[in-house]
Amino acid sequence: MLDIHSTFNNSMKLKRKESPVVGDVGDLLLDMFDGAAGEAFQRAAATFCSRQQIALESLRERRRKDSRLNAFLTEAELNPLCRRLQLKDIIPTGMLRLTKYPLLFANLAKYTVDNENELTKVKRALDRSKEILNYVNQAVKEAEDQHRLAEIQKRLDRTPFEKVDNPLVNEYRNLDLTRHKLIYEGNLQLRIATTRQKLIELYVLLLEDIIVLLQKQDDSKYVLKFYNMNSTTGERAPSLSPIIKLSHGIVRSNAVDRSALYLVNTSQHSAQIYDLVASSASERKT
DSSP: OHHHHHHHHHHHHHHHHHOSSOOOOHHHHHHHHSHHHHHHHHHHHHHHHTTHHHHHHHHHHHHHHOHHHHHHHHHHTTSGGGTTOOHHHHTTHHHHHHHHHHHHHHHHHHTOOSOHHHHHHHHHHHHHHHHHHHHHHHHHHHHHHHHHHHHHHHTEEOHHHHTSOOHHHHHHTTOOGGGSOEEEEEEEEEEEOSSSOEEEEEEEEEESSEEEEEEEETTTEEEEOOEEEEOTTSOEEEEEOSEEEGGGEEEEEOSSOTTEEEEEEOOSSOOEEEEEEOSSHHHHHO
16 A cells, blocks of 8 residues: 555656646546556555454554553654554554545546546546445455454354254354354344243344354353244244254245244255344344
């Protein structure tokens, strides 16, 4: 990122030397944002920014625990080159710059009205700046999602799951969440129709190929387990699996409860229906 922006800065300085009043800048912008150079900039920006928030959280924790590191950084931050900014404020400047490029180029395009060729180039730079920003935002989301899965994996207790005699246990005995892609996570309740209605708090992970139903325990563990279902007649019903393959899952609305939905597991091992309740109707739609 430093090399790319240094080159861009030098190009602007050379342009300024050619004439005190700078006219066309379209070619200069395209040299950085379009073509092979633009692709290289996009990759560099994604690499630089993707784990930034994770790093900032780690830095804050390290400074809190390590007094020597904190003292060293505090002294370094007094350097005039830091412009009275702390390291936590300096690190995000690269991402902040990416968000400002589209605004800058949009204003350039607004005032480039007499030169059609130049306007075309500026608009192309504007489009590319938006594409690069979107690409980086997606890279940030994916990195943070993977970090989140890694955190859950560290605290995952599979013991109750592995004790059950079920074909699914053999398939997912060594479940590694970090090998999956997180689509959505959130809280739901599993409603069990016993003689006295029972609600089980769940923490649900929607991954690219499976749904995982976990239970939080003491805010320190995520427990993977089967959920026992007893019918209203007192008969023993098959346990609900905590893992549902998306290829076997069908979602149906609940006509009686707008904040609830039915998840039908059509697995050949045992067809099952999950009565899931969200905190609100809008949350259910999400």
